Amino acid sequence: MRRDIKILLVEDNSDISRLLCHMLKDSGYFVKPAYSGTEALIYLKEQNWDMVLLDLMLPGISGEELLVEIRRTRNMPVVIISAKEDKNIKIQTLRIGADDFITKPFDIEEVSARIDSHIRRYTEFYTVPAQNILKYKEISLDKDTREVFVKGAEVILTSKEFDILELLMSHPKKVFSKANIFESIWDSQYLCDDNTVMVHISNLRNKLLKAGANTEYIQTIWGIGYKLDV
Secondary structure: OHHHOEEEEEOOOHHHHHHHHHHHHHOOOEEEEEOOHHHHHHHHHHOOOOEEEEOOOOOOOOHHHHHHHHHHHOOOOEEEEEOOOOHHHHHHHHHOOOOEEEEOOOOHHHHHHHHHHHHHHHHHHHOOOHHHEEEEOOEEEEOOOOEEEEOOEEEOOOHHHHHHHHHHHHOOOOOEEHHHHHHHHOOOOOOOOHHHHHHHHHHHHHHHHHOOOOOOOEEEEOOOEEEEOO
């Protein structure tokens, strides 16, 4: 589903940003605009992206600096969209990690086609194996990236909250006692510390509901423990 493809658009010109955002949304992608290199760096640290569309002349951190920073840890396609026409600049940005270079002014249909092409190749080579994705109704959990989504919206969980949800989603019909959960998640002996588990379960429920879940998916089995509401 294309809405699962997240594109970060780094462009300080509001008219161009609006044009590209409109095109990407029409193509079915999720797009987040950033208007400076500094703002883009914040978004890059907050979550993973499937593609970055990057201008070079940006306030704050330059496009070239941002590209170097991206390539230290990420392998998603980065497409430069810039008014710089110098051949040496194009060559340099491609050598330091850009996948493509589109010169302004551009043809919007050509930009759309190039984006689709890069996304297609990227998803073919880097799609996470299905066994690393857990799905339960409207909840999706990615074991590799440790991301959780409800109806496509990301839910920010603590490490322990994520581990509890992963445990429950891995065995959706099983009832887990508080001792089961504590010893599995905290990897230590359970000493009747009910409050620790209860607080984490409560926080997890609230975050899923606030993200748009239709129901409280974690069911309390009185006197026993917890399970998914199957």
